[in-house]
């Protein structure tokens with residue numbers, strides 16, 4: 634479960650400040666996706682950065698599994714991000730020299746004392762996840778050998794490597810055509826259901842919102858309309874199981 638409670642975030646702007654996020658509250662439970670839309674500059678990425686513990690809000694709380702993570706120190710927040718939060722940024726930030734499989738296994742070696750000892754299980758987990766995102770055959774390819782959609786799939790698989798409770802995804806379809814974009818959204822809905830992550834999904838595409846469990850629309854950092862779309866979770870699960 635991830636809950637944002639009354640988050641406000643400002644940035645300095647010359648002599649004054651700009652309010653990027655203005656008293657926003659939202660929640661995603663295990664196995665559900667909360668969509669976040671809004672025009673460019675409405676605070677979507679800022680809100681996600683707060684949820685990811687990358688930026689401390691001016692006020693408000695971020696609860697992950699009922700623990701307040703918004704005021705943690707740097708070291709503690711880094712550990713939390715590694716163990717509890719999966720992040721997919723807007724720009725794919727894959728490492729050019731690594732294969733798809735290595736992009737995932739390297740996650741497991743970061744900050745570990747004895748990375749070698751966990752290598753076989755990390756490789757197994759990486760291949761299981763690459764299979765889940767439809768890239769079993771591409772695991773030895775490097776980013777330049779993959780399409781934009783495939784790279785985004787690697788990004789998503791990598792974010793899931795450490796079995797996070799919360800999955801935070803920022804505009805995963807912005808560089809893709811409509812069809813590929815829709816299939817990335819399908820993938821996120823299915824993986825959220827299968828892996829029981831609590832998912833926040835920023836998308837500029839309002840047409841996708843009815844497929845999510847709930848959605849908020851941001852304008853100037855504020856929630857403009859909060860349509861809790863009462864999509865029966867069973868409906869989405871049914872969809873996931875068809876794939």
Ligand SMILES: Nc1ncnc2c1ncn2[C@@H]1O[C@H](COP(=O)(O)OP(=O)(O)O)[C@@H](O)[C@H]1O
Nearest residue numbers: 644651653671672673674675676677678679680
């Ligand atoms: N690091 C920053 N420093 C100053 N202002 C920022 C920073 N990041 C975002 N902003 C401002 O905060 C507002 C929200 O930006 P952002 O969260 O990126 O919106 P979105 O993701 O919806 O396009 C914008 O006015 C933007 O200029």
Ligand SMILES: [Mg+2]
Nearest residue numbers: 677678679723
């Ligand atoms: Mg953004």
